[in-house]
Amino acid sequence: MSKVWVVTEWTREGPLGVSLELLTLARELAEEVCAVGFGEDPSAQAEVYGSYGAGKLFYVAGVGDNLPGPPLSKAMADRISSGDIPQVILLASTYDGRDIAARLSVKLDRPVLTNVVGLTQKEGKLYSSHAVFGGTQIVTATITAPPPAIFVVRPKSATAVPSSGGPAEIEELPFGELGATGAAKVVSRHIEEASGPKLDDASVVVSGGRGLGQKESYAMIEELAKLLHAAPAASRAVVDAGWVPYSYQVGQTGKIVKPDLYIACGISGATQHLVGMKGSKKIVAINKDPEAPIFQVADLGIVGDVHKVLPKLIEALSNR
Amino acid sequence: MNVVVCAKQIPDPAAPGSFDPVTKTLVREGKLILDDSDSYGVEMALQLIEQASGGEVTLISMAPKGEVSGLRTALAMGAHRAILISDDALAGSDALSTAKVLSKALSGESFDLILAATESTDGYTGTMPVQLAELLGLPSVSFARKVSLEGQGIRVERQTEAGYDEVVCPLPALVTVTAGVVEPRYPSFKGIMSAKSKPIKELNLSDLGMDPKEVGFTGSRQEVVEITEAPVRSSGEVVVDEGDAYLRIIELLEQEKIV
Numbered sequence: 001m002s003k004v005w006v007v008t009e010w011t012r013e014g015p016l017g018v019s020l021e022l023l024t025l026a027r028e029l030a031e032e033v034c035a036v037g038f039g040e041d042p043s044a045q046a047e048v049y050g051s052y053g054a055g056k057l058f059y060v061a062g063v064g065d066n067l068p069g070p071p072l073s074k075a076m077a078d079r080i081s082s083g084d085i086p087q088v089i090l091l092a093s094t095y096d097g098r099d100i101a102a103r104l105s106v107k108l109d110r111p112v113l114t115n116v117v118g119l120t121q122k123e124g125k126l127y128s129s130h131a132v133f134g135g136t137q138i139v140t141a142t143i144t145a146p147p148p149a150i151f152v153v154r155p156k157s158a159t160a161v162p163s164s165g166g167p168a169e170i171e172e173l174p175f176g177e178l179g180a181t182g183a184a185k186v187v188s189r190h191i192e193e194a195s196g197p198k199l200d201d202a203s204v205v206v207s208g209g210r211g212l213g214q215k216e217s218y219a220m221i222e223e224l225a226k227l228l229h230a231a232p233a234a235s236r237a238v239v240d241a242g243w244v245p246y247s248y249q250v251g252q253t254g255k256i257v258k259p260d261l262y263i264a265c266g267i268s269g270a271t272q273h274l275v276g277m278k279g280s281k282k283i284v285a286i287n288k289d290p291e292a293p294i295f296q297v298a299d300l301g302i303v304g305d306v307h308k309v310l311p312k313l314i315e316a317l318s319n320r
Numbered sequence: 321m322n323v324v325v326c327a328k329q330i331p332d333p334a335a336p337g338s339f340d341p342v343t344k345t346l347v348r349e350g351k352l353i354l355d356d357s358d359s360y361g362v363e364m365a366l367q368l369i370e371q372a373s374g375g376e377v378t379l380i381s382m383a384p385k386g387e388v389s390g391l392r393t394a395l396a397m398g399a400h401r402a403i404l405i406s407d408d409a410l411a412g413s414d415a416l417s418t419a420k421v422l423s424k425a426l427s428g429e430s431f432d433l434i435l436a437a438t439e440s441t442d443g444y445t446g447t448m449p450v451q452l453a454e455l456l457g458l459p460s461v462s463f464a465r466k467v468s469l470e471g472q473g474i475r476v477e478r479q480t481e482a483g484y485d486e487v488v489c490p491l492p493a494l495v496t497v498t499a500g501v502v503e504p505r506y507p508s509f510k511g512i513m514s515a516k517s518k519p520i521k522e523l524n525l526s527d528l529g530m531d532p533k534e535v536g537f538t539g540s541r542q543e544v545v546e547i548t549e550a551p552v553r554s555s556g557e558v559v560v561d562e563g564d565a566y567l568r569i570i571e572l573l574e575q576e577k578i579v
Contacts, residue, residue: 069450095463095480102450111416111542114445133337138550145541183459184489192483204578228578239499245465246479246498253444261576278553282576284569297553300572304561313566
């Protein structure tokens with residue numbers, strides 16, 4: 001395979017971890033890796049992406065207060081129409097990555113495969129793996145349309161490994177006029193102070209489920225997470241009930257996390273949740289129901305009432 | 321204000337899913353119900369038209385064999401009418417093909433806003449709504465955790481990695497809503513009864529002027545080549561709490577060098 005583009009995302013703290021994972025993955029697939037980036041500080045971006053193997057950074061300037069989907073997809077589609085066609089385009093399964101992939105797939109009239117957890121090459125063909133049915137089965141798929149093949153890849157599907165590259169060469173990619181599709185504008189950005197680590201990267205995650213009973217009980221999850229320098233998380237039921245925002249959701253339709261320790265409190269272990277945390281190094285589960293499926297994957301299962309176990313655990317940890 | 325809501329009808333998620341070994345696609349037989357994720361879209365649409373002092377909520381769905389039971393649930397909540405596209409040739413369609421079908425079905429409909437879930441519970445591809453927005457030439461705001469009418473447009477709180485952004489967007493537009501964004505109402509008995517006679521317009525591929533090659537297995541241009549069992553994770557120790565199980569947790573935290 002000769003060329004892969006990786007859509008990268010950059011924050012005030014630097015690149016998203018998943019962007020470095022995708023650049024690493026891209027290096028295994030092709031000789032030429034180009035990052036496609038936007039946002040602040042293109043020279044810093046070029047340096048970091050270069051150190052992960054990108055030879056070039058296609059920088060989309062002037063995204064400003066637009067949502068990234070329309071400008072990034074147009075910039076890339078225009079470049080591809082000019083004859084510069086990568087075999088593969090990788091995007092991260094982030095809020096913006098999914099938007100960009102969707103619009104790009106329409107502009108290019110190409111399918112997009114999402115929820116990719118692995119990519120391998122065999123005899124010149126590219127295969128993607130996807131976890132289905134609560135992660136009990138892995139589906140291997142392939143795109144049969146002509147290039148570019150568009151894949152949206154979950155974080156933690158690859159390990160980020162730096163290469164020995166110097167800064168990537170920057171080439172500006174314009175997006176021109178967006179028309180009606182570019183009409184949405186960001187008017188303010190709110191950073192929610194999460195004092196602890198981000199869920200995607202946390203080495204310890206404390207997660208709450210329907211067994212907590214009511215919204216107020218979720219406070220125990222937040223407290224335990226703080227004590228353990230962990231990230232709080234939740235099952236879909238808790239997010240559906242409006243106790244915590246969607247960004248806390250772990251599972252098939254949420255985040256897949258692979259912390260060193262996942263503590264599941266009042267979570268039954270429905271298949272859709274398991275796929276989001278089965279890869280954790282160690283799992284502790286607290287649930288009243290001895291038949292709860294979560295006990296089938298827990299290294300330490302406590303059959304008990306979270307309202308009794310958690311306060312004692314929190315008190316003991318606070319006193320240390 | 322007229323709102324279109326994408327409503328997917330899916331196999332009951334509580335029932336175990338399976339793959340058809342021959343076609344290598346999800347088995348979508350048996351009773352189909354309204355995807356829970358879409359009940360938020362329906363509720364949000366009903367609330368927005370109430371805020372706007374009137375209008376209609378139109379459901380749109382692509383489902384096999386003329387299935388309508390999921391649509392009746394949404395109509396019972398208060399939606400006014402539905403558009404259903406059903407055709408055997410649609411089996412095996414991917415997100416992009418589905419978006420193409422819906423966009424053709426919506427041409428000729430007038431609407432101010434399209435609402436959808438961020439992803440479906442059964443396929444969770446998560447791209448169809450924004451693909452639909454692109455096909456229709458609409459702006460879109462995804463992962464909305466709050467939507468309100470403002471002037472001639474909308475103001476949306478959009479989930480981000482760091483928190484949320486406030487986004488303003490003129491209408492017409494497409495918005496995808498996250499779970500828990502509103503509390504879906506339970507259909508009343510009156511709602512259930514009136515749902516039975518609300519209009520459902522049924523369309524097939526030739527009504528849309530589409531070629532079967534654009535959709536279905538052929539149109540998807542992707543293949544499942546293999547389905548394998550994932551490595552199994554086995555269970556460890558189980559302790560019944562007699563009041564001090566928390567100590568066993570602390571022991572593990574120490575073993576793992578977390579405390």
